Amino acid sequence: MSRGFSTDKLLHGGDYNPEQWLDKPEILRQDLEYFKKAGINTVTLGVFSWTTLEPEEGKYQFRWMEDIVEELYVNGISTILATPSGARPKWMADQYPEVLRVDGERCRALFGGRHNHCYTSPVYREKVKRINTELVKHLGHHPGVILWHISNEYGGECHCPLCQEQFRQWLKEKYGTIGRLNDCWYTKFWSHTYQNFEQVESPSPIGEHELHGLNLDWKRFVTDRTVDFLRFEVQAIREAGSEKPVTANFMYDFLGLNYRKFKEDLDIVCWDNYPAWHKKPEFLTALDSGFQHDFMRSIQGRPFLLMESAPSATNWQPVSKLRRPGMMALASLQAVAHGSDSVLYFQLRQSRGASEKFHGAVIDHYGGDDTRVFQEVSKLGQTLEGLREIVGATMKKEAAILCDTESRWAMKDAKGPRNEGLPYKDVLLGLYGAVRSFGVQTDVIDMEASLDGYKLVVAPMLYLFRCDIQKKLADFVKQGGTLVMTFWSGVVDEYDRCYLGPAPGGLTDVLGLRFSEIDGLYENERNQLIPVSHSHSENEARGEGGQKQQGKLQCSMFRRSYSCHSLCELVHITTARPLMVYGEDFYAGEPAVTCNSYGLGKAYYLCTAAELDFYKDLMSEIIPNLFPDRPVLSVPDGLEVTVREKEGKRYLFLQNFNRKPVDVKVAWDYETCLCGEYPVDEEGTGTVKMFDTVVLRG
Ligand code: GLA
């Protein structure tokens, strides 16, 4: 059960690998001085330190680590202590090959790399338990250690015989009988019926890989296995006597695991953010990372940690682009704006050899403090100190966007209307960006979450329905909520079987329509969204009649046409009003955007993927009524508006991702500016400089 993590400072620091420098004590001494100079108050130690801690099986050396933790502590620097299970020593792989992972083609890996061990192997678990126990014995009670960092970036899957056996057990528990499994997986198709659980194998490129129910359950199993492994690691720590909080670092938009399933087992969520800055206009990259921050915060609905970020360029992206001056601080403070209580880097000192020797670091090979990166890090250290009171501040529930990992797994796996170029992220970020462009706080949730407290729920391409989401959405709208749902939603059930009867399954009354056909458009094909008037009487606007209104009258809601792409769904409307119709093809004039009143609320349905301006214009009709008390009533393009709250105080972040200053007027009263520059004229309009972050307390 998650117990939370509390700190009285915004953590600033990052991954540190002193074991690479033990033969150069002068460097370690120098590092400490530099840390203090840069306002670094936290380091993450021990990620990948296993061979230095246990060079031979059962022979431990912890002295170096104890000395460093103590030295840091007396200098006011906390330690986040990692368990070393992210990469194992060679002696272990040689002596116990079962710890090595087996891939989908049933081929066992050789020693090398990292993040590549079997999560089931009893030997691996035993070795992990021992080293974790030793860690607790030596450092688990040290006052400098504030948090356990469990392993590193869990991921991947193992198809070894031990994992296969676990998978079959898992299936037996889930389905009870093989008949039920066959039914749910629809195995009559191509005569793939199983006679018993022993016949079931994990999906394989050289075997079964087209039973979608199997693929989906395998992914669920891999998540459960990984959570089970995490639990095992944490239990070892608890049994050895440490009650300190635990975290595990997550990755950007990682679909290998359903991260929401970790929420009960972590005391705080953290993640590693490496956007490719300056590849696209910065505000677009910021939208994407803002979304990820919101995703991570929403897992537990409370502050998270930015565990890793590059203080300069990374070295694993296709091009290692330097951050323009100010970008590192802007990106770091974006995490804080969205709920992070830390800015941590990978890494503090650049390694001298091997594959990450060119990865950006706070201290580089030159080794001085007179570098641009070091100066920027130091400046940010001061800024974070000035924002200390924000620690623990939360965010208000306003809008939610449904982004469900299991649904994404199923949608990707399906052979359907577009097997390449499914516009999921376009639609997801298009709608998310539209809501955010009004400065409305947006949680990113899945179907297991409650919808209570939200006024607006956006459900882009929610292909698979589970957890009774139909009912939750229907209740939400009935009670006055506004739902925006798109095409390709409610197509299959939780076993990936299509709904029989009208779709979106269980929501046709709420939406006032039903799915009929879906057209995949070729890459360069476009259709049009043409506004229709809804100033007609209700009756005329309804049903088939509604489709014939195209072009007759000026539309009161949309003033222009928009292009649409990728997928065009055709629907039969019952009670919904068409707001836009298709402009071209044999379905020209048929509904493309609709709105239905249901109970006290409204449900919009978007039948196609639209150009981005459309989403913004749609939200400009929805948001001002739902959220009249916004901090900024007119948000300039490229300015991000985010609010954290604590003890009756509101912290308003204005972040300028444009390459020019922008003018903005704040509607709320505020008492002081905690960060950045915000000079205001007589009318109350202020200017935010290029790449600046302004934090106003009110
Ligand atoms: C990941 C890992 C780190 C490091 C960085 C490099 O996030 O967790 O160990 O390899 O990438 O960007």
Ligand code: ZN
């Ligand atoms: Zn395995």
